Amino acid sequence: xxxxxxxxxxxxRLSILGLGALVFLAPYIFMVSTAGKAxxxxxxxxxxxxxxxxxxxxxxxxxxxxxxxxxxxxxxxVVCALILVFQVVIAIPCAYAMAKLKFRAARALMVLVxxxxxxxxxxxxxxxxxxxxxxxxxxxxxxxxxPFTISVFGIFLFLQFFRAxxxxxxxxxxxxxxxxxxIIARVIVPNAWPAVTAFxxxxxxxxWNDLYWPxxxxxxxxxxxxxxxxxxxxxxxxxDDYGALMxxxxxxxxxxxxxxxxxxxxxxxxxxxxxLKG
Amino acid sequence: MADxxxxxxGLAGTVPRAGTPEQREARIAWLLAAPALLLVLVFIILPVAxxxxxxxxxFELGYADFRFVGLENYAELxxxxxxxxxxxxxxxxxxxxxxxxxFMALGLAMLIEAEGIGRSFFRTAYFLPVASLLVAMATVWQxxxxxxxxxxxxxxxxxxxxxxxxxxxxSTVLYSLSIIGVWQSVGFNLVLFxxxxxxxxxxxxxxxxxxxxxxxxxxxRLVTWPMLGPTTLFVTTISIINSVKVFxxxxxxxxxxxxxxxxVLLFTIYQEGFVYLxxxxxxxxxxVFLAILVVLMFLQYRVQDRQVHYS
Amino acid sequence: MSALSLRNIEKSFxxxxxxxxxxxxxxxxxFIALVGPSGCGKSTLLRILAGLETADxxxxxxxGRDMTAAHAAxxxxxxxxxxxxxxxxxxxxxxxxxxxxxxxxxxxRRLPFLGRMMPGQRxxxxxIHRDVRDMAASLKIDHLLDRKPGQMSGGQRQRVALARAMVxxxxxxxxxxxLSNLDxxxxxxxxxxxxxxxRRAGVPTLYVTHDxxxxxxxxxxxxxxxxxxxxxxxxxxxxxxxxxxxxxxxFIGQPRINLIASQVEDGATVALGGTRxxxxxxxxxxxxxxxxxxxxxxxxxxxxxxxxLPARIERLxxxxxxxxxxxxxxxxxxxxxxxxxxxxxxxxxxxxxxxxTADARHIFVFSKDGSRLAAAPLSSIVTxxxxxx
Numbered sequence: 007x008x009x010x011x012x013x014x015x016x017x018x019r020l021s022i023l024g025l026g027a028l029v030f031l032a033p034y035i036f037m038v039s040t041a042g043k044a045x046x047x048x049x050x051x052x053x054x055x056x057x058x059x060x061x062x063x064x065x066x067x068x069x070x071x072x073x074x075x076x077x078x079x080x081x082x083x084v085v086c087a088l089i090l091v092f093q094v095v096i097a098i099p100c101a102y103a104m105a106k107l108k109f110r111a112a113r114a115l116m117v118l119v120x121x122x123x124x125x126x127x128x129x130x131x132x133x134x135x136x137x138x139x140x141x142x143x144x145x146x147x148x149x150x151x152x153p154f155t156i157s158v159f160g161i162f163l164f165l166q167f168f169r170a171x172x173x174x175x176x177x178x179x180x181x182x183x184x185x186x187x188x189i190i191a192r193v194i195v196p197n198a199w200p201a202v203t204a205f206x207x208x209x210x211x212x213x214w215n216d217l218y219w220p221x222x223x224x225x226x227x228x229x230x231x232x233x234x235x236x237x238x239x240x241x242x243x244x245x246d247d248y249g250a251l252m253x254x255x256x257x258x259x260x261x262x263x264x265x266x267x268x269x270x271x272x273x274x275x276x277x278x279x280x281x282l283k284g
Numbered sequence: 285m286a287d288x289x290x291x292x293x294g295l296a297g298t299v300p301r302a303g304t305p306e307q308r309e310a311r312i313a314w315l316l317a318a319p320a321l322l323l324v325l326v327f328i329i330l331p332v333a334x335x336x337x338x339x340x341x342x343f344e345l346g347y348a349d350f351r352f353v354g355l356e357n358y359a360e361l362x363x364x365x366x367x368x369x370x371x372x373x374x375x376x377x378x379x380x381x382x383x384x385x386x387f388m389a390l391g392l393a394m395l396i397e398a399e400g401i402g403r404s405f406f407r408t409a410y411f412l413p414v415a416s417l418l419v420a421m422a423t424v425w426q427x428x429x430x431x432x433x434x435x436x437x438x439x440x441x442x443x444x445x446x447x448x449x450x451x452x453x454x455s456t457v458l459y460s461l462s463i464i465g466v467w468q469s470v471g472f473n474l475v476l477f478x479x480x481x482x483x484x485x486x487x488x489x490x491x492x493x494x495x496x497x498x499x500x501x502x503x504x505r506l507v508t509w510p511m512l513g514p515t516t517l518f519v520t521t522i523s524i525i526n527s528v529k530v531f532x533x534x535x536x537x538x539x540x541x542x543x544x545x546x547x548v549l550l551f552t553i554y555q556e557g558f559v560y561l562x563x564x565x566x567x568x569x570x571x572v573f574l575a576i577l578v579v580l581m582f583l584q585y586r587v588q589d590r591q592v593h594y595s
Numbered sequence: 596m597s598a599l600s601l602r603n604i605e606k607s608f609x610x611x612x613x614x615x616x617x618x619x620x621x622x623x624x625x626f627i628a629l630v631g632p633s634g635c636g637k638s639t640l641l642r643i644l645a646g647l648e649t650a651d652x653x654x655x656x657x658x659g660r661d662m663t664a665a666h667a668a669x670x671x672x673x674x675x676x677x678x679x680x681x682x683x684x685x686x687x688x689x690x691x692x693x694x695x696x697x698x699x700x701x702x703x704r705r706l707p708f709l710g711r712m713m714p715g716q717r718x719x720x721x722x723i724h725r726d727v728r729d730m731a732a733s734l735k736i737d738h739l740l741d742r743k744p745g746q747m748s749g750g751q752r753q754r755v756a757l758a759r760a761m762v763x764x765x766x767x768x769x770x771x772x773x774l775s776n777l778d779x780x781x782x783x784x785x786x787x788x789x790x791x792x793x794r795r796a797g798v799p800t801l802y803v804t805h806d807x808x809x810x811x812x813x814x815x816x817x818x819x820x821x822x823x824x825x826x827x828x829x830x831x832x833x834x835x836x837x838x839x840x841x842x843x844x845x846f847i848g849q850p851r852i853n854l855i856a857s858q859v860e861d862g863a864t865v866a867l868g869g870t871r872x873x874x875x876x877x878x879x880x881x882x883x884x885x886x887x888x889x890x891x892x893x894x895x896x897x898x899x900x901x902x903x904l905p906a907r908i909e910r911l912x913x914x915x916x917x918x919x920x921x922x923x924x925x926x927x928x929x930x931x932x933x934x935x936x937x938x939x940x941x942x943x944x945x946x947x948x949x950x951x952t953a954d955a956r957h958i959f960v961f962s963k964d965g966s967r968l969a970a971a972p973l974s975s976i977v978t979x980x981x982x983x984x
Contacts, residue, residue, distance in 0.1 A: 019395050023402070026392060027409035030467065033424045034412065036435055040427060053438045100320030107313035108306065115317060122328045124581055126529060128550055129574050130331035132557050132567055133338065136345065156323035174680035177647045182759075183668040183697030186312045196684040215417055217532045218550070222558050233419035237536060240423065248427050255420035266415035270408055273415060277472065278479040304664060305649045 037259075041065055041252035048248050065253035072242050072250070075257050077228070078235035082261075085150045085231055086210050092155035093209055094202060101164035102190050106176055119165070122158030127219050135222050149223040150231065154213060160205050163279075167201035168194065200279070207276035214262055232258045332574070338567035345561035357568035367569065369544050370552040376458055377548060378527035381465040386519055388466065389473035394508070396474075397481045407478065411471035418468060422536045425464050426451060451537055454545030461546060464533050469526060473519045480515035484508065514588075521584040528576060549573055597656075598623045598799040599644075599767055604653035606639055613639050614650070615823040621767075624797040626790070627828075628814035630804055632846065636823040637803045641769050644801065646670050658766055668697070673765035677772040679756035681744040687755045688727055688740040694763045695723045730762045734792075750781050757789070761796060768793075768800040774809065786813055807847050811835065819843045841961040844888050850919055852959075853894065853931045855887045864973060868904035870955045875969040879962060888959035894933035895952045896920055896943065903952035906931060908945050913937070922951060 035055065040048060042057040042065065069075065104112050104119075130153065138149045171194070179189045195202070217233040224230055227238060239254050266273050339357055343350040361367050396406050413421065428436050429450035437447030450460040488507045497503045509516075531550040534540060540547040540555070553573065557566030599621040606614040613636045621627050629637045642648040644655060646667030655663045662670050673694070681690050696705065699719055731737045736754045744752055753773060760768065773789070774782045790813050793800050804810055810817045811831040818828040819842075826840040838844035844852045857865055861881050863874040867889065879885060897903065906922035909930070918940030920933040931951055935943075943949070955972030962968050 016399075019399055020402075023392070023395050023399065023406050027406055030410050030413065030470070033421055033428060033467075036428060037424045049433050053435055053442075096319045096323060099316035103313040103316040107309050107316070109310035109313035109317075111314070111317070115321065118321075118324055118329070122324055124577055125328050125332055125574070126577075128529065128531075128553070129335060129570055129577075130328060132563055132570060133331040133334035134327070135558065136563060139345065153327050156320060156327050158324065158328070161320060172678055172680060174676040174678050175682065177642075177645070177667075178674070178676060178680035178759075179682075179693075180647065180667040181645060181672060181674050182694040184693075186316065188697075190316075193682055197682075211415060215419075215532075217419055217535065218554070221535070221554075233417055233532070236417070236419050236423065240536070248430075248433070251423055252427065255417075255423050259417050259420045262415055262417060263412065266412070267408070270404075270411070274407065274411060274475050277411075277414070278475055305646065305666065308666070 037252050037256055040248055041256050043249050045247060045249060061249055062253070065249040066257070068247070068250040069239070069254035069257060073227070073230075073235050073239045073254070075235075075254070078230055078232050078258065079261060081229060081235075082214055082232045084147065086213050088147065088151045089154045089213050090206055090209050092151065093157040093160050094205070096155060097157055097160035097205075098164055098195065098198070099187075099190055101161045101168055102186075102194055104161070105165050105168035106171075106173065107186070119158045119161050122156075123162060127153060127216075131219060131222055138223055144223050145226040145229050147229065150220060150229065153219065157205075157209065160209070163205055164198065164201055167198055171197065200275075203272060204276035204279040207273055211262065211277075335567045335570050335574075338564050339571045341564040341567075343564040343567075345563055350564065353564070357565050360565065361568055361572065366544060366547060367552060370540075370547040370549050371572075373458055373545070373547055374528055374530070374549045377462055377465065377530055378524055380459070380462040381469065381527045381530075382520065382523045384462075385466045385469045385473055385523055386516070389470045389519070390477050390512075390516075392470070393474050393477035393481055394504075397478065407475065410474050413468045414471040414475075418532045419536050421468070422464060422533045425467075425533075426537050429460055452542060454541075454543045457538055457542065457546045461530070461533050461538070465527060465530060469523060473523065476515055476519050477512065480512045481508070484511045517584060517587055521580060524580055525577060528573075528580075549576075597621060598625070598658055599801070600654075600656045601640070601644065602654040602656070604640060604643060604655075605651045606636070606643060606648070607651055613823050614643075616653070617820070617823075617825045619818060619825060619828060621799045621801065624799060626793050626800045626802065626813065626815045627818055628802045628804060628810035628816075629818045629820060630807055630810035630846070631820035633805055635820045637805075637820045638771055640820070641674075641771055641801060641803050644767075645672050645674050645769055671763075671766045672769060673760035673763065673767075674769040674771065675753075675756045675760045675773040677775055679744070679752045679773075679776075681752055681755055681759070683744050686741050686743055687736065687747070687758075688731070690744070690755055691727045691730060691740075691758045691762050692723050694759065695726060698763060699723065726762060727758075730758045733795075734758050749777050750785070753777060753785065757792065761792070761798075764796075765798060768796075768798045770800065770802045772804055773802075774804075775806075782809075789813065807849065811847070817847075819846060821846065838888075838959065839967045841886055841888065841959075841965040841967075844959055844961070848890055850891050850932050850934065852888045852890050855889075855927075855929065855931075857885055857887050859883050859885055865958075865960055865970065867953045867958060868951065869902050870953045870958065871973045872955055872958050872960060872970040873973050874960060875971055879968060884963050885968065886961040886963075888961060889953040889957060891919065891932040891934035893954040893957040894931065895954070896922070896933050896935055896939065897950050897952065898942065898947065900950055903950035904931070906949055906951050908943055908947045908949055910945055911940065911943060913940070918943070922949060924951075 039055040039057065042060055042062040044057070044059050044061040044064070047058050047061070100115075103109065104115055134153055135144075138144050143149050175193060175197075176189055179193050184192060214231075215233060216231075217237070220229075220231045220234045221237070224234060227235070230238060236254060236258050240251065340352055340354060341350045342353050342356070392406075392410060396403055399406075428434050431437055431447065431449040431452060434447075434450075436450070440447040448456045451457050484507065488511065489503055492503045492506045495506075497506045529550060530548050531554070534546055534548050534551045535554070538546040540551050549569070550573070553566050553569045556562050556569060597620040599619075601617060601619045604614050604617045605612075617636075617640055619627075629640065631637045639648060643650045646662075646665060646669075650663070653663075654661060657670060657672075681687075682693065685693070699722070700716075727740070728737070731740055734754050734757060736751065736758060739747060739751055739755065742751075744755070747755065753776070756773070770789070774785050777785060786809060789802075802810075802814065811834070814831060816828055817831050817834045819826050819834060819840075821840075821842040827834060827838065827843045829837075834843065834847055838847065841854070845854065855867060857867070859865055859874065859879045859881050863879070863881070864871050865874065865885060865887060866872075867887050895903075896908075905925040907925065908920060909923050910921040912919040912921075916937070918935050918937055920935060920940065920943060922931050922933065923929070924931055933951060958970065958972070960968040960970040
């Protein structure tokens with residue numbers, strides 16, 4: 007590509023895109039920069055990106071000492087993994103039955119799914135909280151995971167995907183002697199990986215970032231998820247120690263951002279697919 | 285969980301082969317759908333019914349007995365200044381974030397689509413906020429918005445402009461939160477628009493040009509905008525719903541303040557229900573919240589029905 | 596004892612009567628083609644036989660055993676689907692092995708990892724591998740065994756689908772338009788191969804197609820289904836030369852049979868131009884409406900003389916070994932098609948007035964309800980006497 011092909015229109019286009027990208031990335035740039043600055047540095051020169059003294063070690067040490075970051079990340083992984091496994095294992099058979107088997111309740115189930123798509127956790131949180139409180143199950147993985155074991159969105163997404171699978175494939179499997187659970191395990195799931203991947207990304211992003219429900223059911227640091235932990239950290243860090251705060255946000259943001267950067271094609275495909283199907 | 289285990293072992297074992305094939309198929313379908321159905325009932329249908337029911341009571345957590353108060357909660361909502369403020373703020377927030385994030389995303393998507401180089405870099409850059417922990421990034425924004433040591437005001441100062449107290453002043457807090465909201469949601473919309481744009485057949489643009497649509501704007505009006513119709517409708521609904529559900533940034537940064545200038549619907553519900561434990565009253569608010577979602581979805585279906593020529 | 600018998604199969608889908616009491620028997624090793632226009636119920640019948648759908652009423656007997664309520668997997672029926680329905684995530688070898696794995700290995704043995712530790716497992720798996728390889732060799736697809744369906748051509752997929760169906764030696768073999776996704780050249784080649792395979796395996800086969808050429812060229816007997824009823828089941832030759840129903844005559848034969856509306860005249864005769872036939876047994880009263888059918892190859896075209904139906908040539912189709920002549924009858928304005936040799940067609944051209952004569956021995960007479968009425972030609976002398984008398 008020669009410079010001659012850089013017409014004025016194209017230069018304008020690239021400048022807008024570049025400037026926009028810079029603005030969108032600015033928070034990350036400042037996060038990384040500030041995480042390495044000493045308190046005095048932050049107060050005097052907020053616009054210079056390179057720290058005057060390298061304070062990364064001190065800030066990270068502070069961040070790690072106030073809240074158990076390892077614990078937070080571990081909780082995040084455990085909760086997201088449990089939620090995902092339950093959602094997939096429960097949604098796939100149901101979606102298969104609705105998409106490929108004839109039974110009278112299929113239509114009623116479809117109505118339930120469409121209604122369910124409307125109801126976010128925010129709407130059901132009050133009675134669920136009361137119930138978990140009565141059951142003495144607050145501050146537990148059960149409380150964090152249970153309400154999300156059912157994902158009507160997952161059912162909906164898999165349903166759309168399964169409907170597009172040819173009926174003959176399932177007929178062939180039946181003639182070949184497979185049972186219905188066998189068909190799900192041996193034919194449907196191996197051919198539904200794009201949908202499963204897309205749904206996994208959607209689910210993990212949603213539940214890794216969720217603050218509302220953990221905030222309600224968890225008051226004990228031992229079960230705090232990353233967003234909740236960061237909230238505790240902010241509360242503990244009453245002053246304006248932005249160096250340590252940025253170090254903490256960096257640690258907590260890193261896993262998902264890294265996963266995204268490593269598999270961004272899948273991420274974007276996944277979000278596009280879940281978005282357009284939903 | 286014992287209830288869940290029963291049908292699943294039934295599946296793993298042999299399904300009794302009795303009755304007609306239709307009956308067999310229906311029975312297997314029931315077994316496969318049963319766990320999901322049960323959980324939908326337990327975690328969605330019953331709680332929604334409970335919320336509607338609790339909305340007619342004065343139930344408070346910690347007090348054993350409660351009574352039915354009819355529409356009293358709703359009457360109270362009607363006079364509740366905080367709740368009205370919160371509804372208004374939510375509407376303003378959605379009114380800013382939705383159009384700005386949609387048109388910004390559409391514009392950027394078309395620029396990226398037209399540009400040959402850096403496609404994946406730009407997509408990644410704009411999408412990064414979607415994959416980032418919002419609570420964490422809100423904290424970063426709090427630093428950027430800091431009135432005295434924040435980079436934004438420092439930058440404004442170099443041009444001689446006195447920066448506002450972004451998150452600290454009741455006149456600007458909602459706009460500051462909206463900026464974060466836009467920043468966070470553009471990438472999601474952008475990716476959907478990019479997919480929509482890629483799906484438009486090239487021949488349509490060629491045909492438009494042959495038919496005399498000379499300027500880019502003409503081609504946009506003739507091809508791009510109508511072809512993106514379903515995507516735009518979906519993005520609009522999702523954006524409105526997501527802005528109505530704004531909570532994380534408010535809880536992290538402002539706690540509804542200053543002076544209730546950033547009270548939003550979910551935050552008010554959270555405060556009433558889980559901090560003051562007035563479950564009955566908060567349930568009534570939740571019913572209003574649900575009603576808003578239902579109306580939005582209903583509007584989407586109505587518009588979708590009218591757009592038959594797009595499908 | 597017949598290998599397969601279907602008794603009075605009825606099926607409706609939401610008020611649509613798809614199958615109206617179909618009865619069909621297949622002998623051991625017989626190849627039956629089920630042919631009919633799309634929507635005639637032939638695929639539904641096949642699916643009911645396979646156990647993928649259930650009939651509203653009627654019985655299915657396979658090798659003398661009542662299988663009406665049996666599960667698809669228990670009927671020991673193999674099927675080749677129009678789309679082939681190969682498992683996209685499995686290689687050709689794995690695809691072919693599926694029916695063997697499902698039948699020969701118990702549920703426990705099929706478990707990943709654990710199954711491998713069961714006694715006798717090695718032998719069972721080795722047997723399956725051997726059978727798959729033998730099957731592949733006989734269909735000449737050994738070189739494809741490691742490929743997935745996505746990496747194969749249509750013809751290759753079709754062979755893998757055949758192999759998967761045949762590998763377990765089914766008691767009945769069903770094929771649902773297995774050649775319709777192949778291009779024309781490959782299709783003719785594949786016809787011969789399937790017939791060959793059938794001869795070698797000797798498994799009774801029910802072959803669904805909408806292509807009459809396929810049905811006539813491959814099958815021992817052809818079953819013509821139209822509108823949910825089986826109208827005739829007979830050898831290809833009988834189906835063509837002696838159709839028992841107007842719809843059968845209409846559906847089979849290319850170009851289509853000529854059908855002319857007519858009336859029974861006095862003396863139980865019918866006339867097509869100068870050609871007359873008499874109804875055997877006086878099966879219909881004088882004045883009742885009938886349809887006369889004459890195949891294009893039994894219509895002769897002549898530029899001279901004044902016998903036969905006057906017509907004008909509209910269009911000629913030169914097909915190499917024959918010429919199809921489309922004529923419009925002067926009297927009733929209907930089109931009549933004749934098939935002539937290139938020599939006969941040499942002096943014909945559009946617009947030319949001609950006389951069309953039907954061969955009386957090949958006129959079919961159909962009653963108003965479509966059934967065939969037996970008729971015999973009257974000699975032309977008798978005809979003339981009748982005319983003058």
